[in-house]
Amino acid sequence: MDSNLVARADAIVGDRIEALIRSHHRRRLARAGWRRAFEPSARLWAEGDPPPRHGNDLDILIDGASFLPRLAEELAGAESHVHIAGWYLSTELALVREKERLLLLDLLEELARKVEVRVLLWAGAPLPLFRPSRAQVRDVAKRLHGAGVHLALDAKERPLHCHHEKLVVVDDRVASVGGIDLTSFNGDRYDSSAHPWRPALGWHDASALVRGPVVADVAEHFRFRWQEVAGEELPPPAIPAESGEHELQLVQTIPEKVYRARPRGAFRILETYVRALSSAERLIYLESQFLWSPELVEILVGKLREPPRDDFRIVAVLPARADSGNDDSRGQVGVLADADAGAGRFLACALYARNGASREPIYVHAKIGIVDDRWLTVGSAN
Numbered sequence: 001m002d003s004n005l006v007a008r009a010d011a012i013v014g015d016r017i018e019a020l021i022r023s024h025h026r027r028r029l030a031r032a033g034w035r036r037a038f039e040p041s042a043r044l045w046a047e048g049d050p051p052p053r054h055g056n057d058l059d060i061l062i063d064g065a066s067f068l069p070r071l072a073e074e075l076a077g078a079e080s081h082v083h084i085a086g087w088y089l090s091t092e093l094a095l096v097r098e099k100e101r102l103l104l105l106d107l108l109e110e111l112a113r114k115v116e117v118r119v120l121l122w123a124g125a126p127l128p129l130f131r132p133s134r135a136q137v138r139d140v141a142k143r144l145h146g147a148g149v150h151l152a153l154d155a156k157e158r159p160l161h162c163h164h165e166k167l168v169v170v171d172d173r174v175a176s177v178g179g180i181d182l183t184s185f186n187g188d189r190y191d192s193s194a195h196p197w198r199p200a201l202g203w204h205d206a207s208a209l210v211r212g213p214v215v216a217d218v219a220e221h222f223r224f225r226w227q228e229v230a231g232e233e234l235p236p237p238a239i240p241a242e243s244g245e246h247e248l249q250l251v252q253t254i255p256e257k258v259y260r261a262r263p264r265g266a267f268r269i270l271e272t273y274v275r276a277l278s279s280a281e282r283l284i285y286l287e288s289q290f291l292w293s294p295e296l297v298e299i300l301v302g303k304l305r306e307p308p309r310d311d312f313r314i315v316a317v318l319p320a321r322a323d324s325g326n327d328d329s330r331g332q333v334g335v336l337a338d339a340d341a342g343a344g345r346f347l348a349c350a351l352y353a354r355n356g357a358s359r360e361p362i363y364v365h366a367k368i369g370i371v372d373d374r375w376l377t378v379g380s381a382n
Helices: 003-031 064-076 104-112 134-146 214-230 268-279 294-305 330-340
Strands: 053-062 081-086 094-096 116-122 150-154 167-170 174-178 202-204 206-211 246-248 283-287 313-317 346-349 351-355 358-364 368-371 375-378
Touching: 003 294, 053 064, 053 214, 064 094, 064 104, 064 167, 064 174, 064 206, 081 214, 094 104, 104 116, 104 134, 116 134, 116 214, 134 150, 150 214, 167 214, 174 214, 202 351, 206 214, 206 375, 268 294, 268 368, 268 375, 294 313, 294 330, 313 330, 330 346
Parallel strands: 081 116, 116 150, 202 358, 283 313, 313 346
Antiparallel strands: 053 206, 053 246, 081 167, 167 174, 174 206, 283 368, 351 358, 368 375
């Protein structure tokens, strides 16, 4: 059979499926009152609450070997409470590995003796085909309960979706947001930016530590979800004093018709990505575990076919095989390469660790976007 004919047929079917997905997404968000999420705007900030906050300190930590010890240091200094929301958690994860190892469970157990420690996790996949399973999450919950941690499992999700946030709030004075899970599930997150070869899968990721008024927005988001899931109403967070020069905004994806207090949901991550990518004039830099969003790829295709200037470029850093090695991003990369048509404006990259003449892939789990040195996002949304 003619391979070119097969490729053309595959492209036609794929284009049709993506058109149907885009149409479904637009109808769904329009019904929820979020039509604006698809609309470009000269204003890069998302509309509504929480708004952008002035006077924040921002420290972006690249890879687990930078982030996890710093997080352990912030946790150890807690004086009133620690709030953690995550996709999954490994109690045996070592946050510190230089000299003496410090396990997450040991640190949380020590903290729970002096402050309130609350952990909010996704309840796990309801179907045994997916991981982590609900049985695995319940096992983690049992160990955390035994350490004196208050725990809630969030099963309020849409079918085939999960809760993917990774955030930590300490005393409402410092918070972390980003892509680094507190787990070794599917791969050890403790890897350095040098990515030396190791027997286990290498891991690239990023998270941010923030101080200042935006911390109250992160704390309020946790407070909202905790009340919805655990039924406990926590006191509103105090707004920290300004502590830096950065203007930051917390944006979220919250599914509609899942939480009572947010019946319309929130799609502010999509809103900001659409606005930022549509406004790009010189450079779009993306790091992502998955480059699958047809809405965002459509914007990128438009930029490549009609570049805003001659030196416009798109750089995408992706895993060689997504979904922990079970899938790939070649379909969308191929779409973007075709739109580039050999102009050299699009570059897709993967990371590898070298061991002599051989090489092993680094799993790219980061969720980073940069546009024209004007807009930066670090988060947990693919």
